[in-house]
Amino acid sequence: MGQGIRFIKMHGLGNCYIYLDGMTHDLSPIASFPELSQQVSDPYKGIGSDGLILILPSADADVQMRIFNKDGSEAMNCGNGLRCVAKYVYEHRLVDSEHFAIETRSGNKQAVVHARNGAVNEVTVDMGEPILERERIPVAGEKRGQKVIREHLSIGDKEYTFTAVSMGNPHALFFVEDISKAPIHKLGALLADKDPLFPNGANIGFVEPITDREVNYRVWECGSGITQACGTGACASVVASILEERVTKDVPVTVHLDGGDLTIEWRSETNHVLMTGEAKVICEGVYFQE
Numbered sequence: 622m623g624q625g626i627r628f629i630k631m632h633g634l635g636n637c638y639i640y641l642d643g644m645t646h647d648l649s650p651i652a653s654f655p656e657l658s659q660q661v662s663d664p665y666k667g668i669g670s671d672g673l674i675l676i677l678p679s680a681d682a683d684v685q686m687r688i689f690n691k692d693g694s695e696a697m698n699c700g701n702g703l704r705c706v707a708k709y710v711y712e713h714r715l716v717d718s719e720h721f722a723i724e725t726r727s728g729n730k731q732a733v734v735h736a737r738n739g740a741v742n743e744v745t746v747d748m749g750e751p752i753l754e755r756e757r758i759p760v761a762g763e764k765r766g767q768k769v770i771r772e773h774l775s776i777g778d779k780e781y782t783f784t785a786v787s788m789g790n791p792h793a794l795f796f797v798e799d800i801s802k803a804p805i806h807k808l809g810a811l812l813a814d815k816d817p818l819f820p821n822g823a824n825i826g827f828v829e830p831i832t833d834r835e836v837n838y839r840v841w842e843c844g845s846g847i848t849q850a851c852g853t854g855a856c857a858s859v860v861a862s863i864l865e866e867r868v869t870k871d872v873p874v875t876v877h878l879d880g881g882d883l884t885i886e887w888r889s890e891t892n893h894v895l896m897t898g899e900a901k902v903i904c905e906g907v908y909f910q911e
């Protein structure tokens with residue numbers, strides 16, 4: 622048995638990852654993070670998670686986050702991960718302020734922790750501007766530079782419409798009347814990882830608007846399958862709901878996910894999306910890689 626890898630398991634609304642602290646520990650003996658992500662995510666031979674997140678030093682922010690999905694693919698961004706990274710670095714005094722910047726593959730995000738007696742229960746992250754141009758999301762097809770709103774899609778004898786948004790990572794949002802009847806298994810398995818319509822994959826989300834400030838949202842994530850929650854997806858669900866004129870801009874919108882609620886606001890003044898929600902520690906320990 623080798624030395625073992627120190628880990629902490631955290632979740633945001635049940636979206637759980639294995640976190641490795643590369644700020645105070647040397648991660649260089651780990652040969653492959655994609656492989657490790659697949660291994661630790663396995664609930665039987667590993668620890669059980671939606672993937673692996675590294676907390677690393679950054680050259681141009683206070684800390685850097687790298688995220689690997691369950692299948693080992695490296696993602697561009699992770700909303701629930703950002704809140705958990707923020708909680709970890711603040712509680713371990715790896716940052717010296719309640720406001721700090723976290724580097725991701727999709728740019729730096731500003732985090733604010735809401736702490737009492739040094740303990741963080743909630744975090745707000747400025748997720749930046751949503752990306753709406755077709756080729757930047759990306760979604761295949763013509764009409765470069767245009768938004769992808771209520772686009773038609775035929776699958777077998779069924780017709781669907783979706784709106785696409787990138788929050789640094791790609792999301793396709795399907796509006797439904799009853800979230801409990803959303804075709805999450807069918808469309809998630811078909812579209813998330815291997816459909817040419819989404820050249821970089823897409824997180825396949827379903828949104829049921831309840832009022833002009835409240836939606837239900839479920840997701841099949843690319844690289845991980847159905848998860849209890851997706852922070853970037855919750856942001857994308859609100860942006861898509863505003864684009865489709867189903868909810869109100871410039872006010873906090875409550876997104877109900879399988880694992881709990883997030884508050885999301887898309888502000889006209891800055892064009893930025895703010896996400897507020899919980900971050901929780903589950904356990905910590907040492908993993909022995911086979």
Ligand SMILES: N[C@@H](CCC[C@H](N)C(=O)O)C(=O)O
Pocket residue numbers: 636688690695696697698699700701702790791824842843844845848850851852853854
């Ligand atoms: N659960 C995450 C998103 C994780 C990455 C996603 N599966 C992707 O590959 O884009 C979140 O909370 O945002």
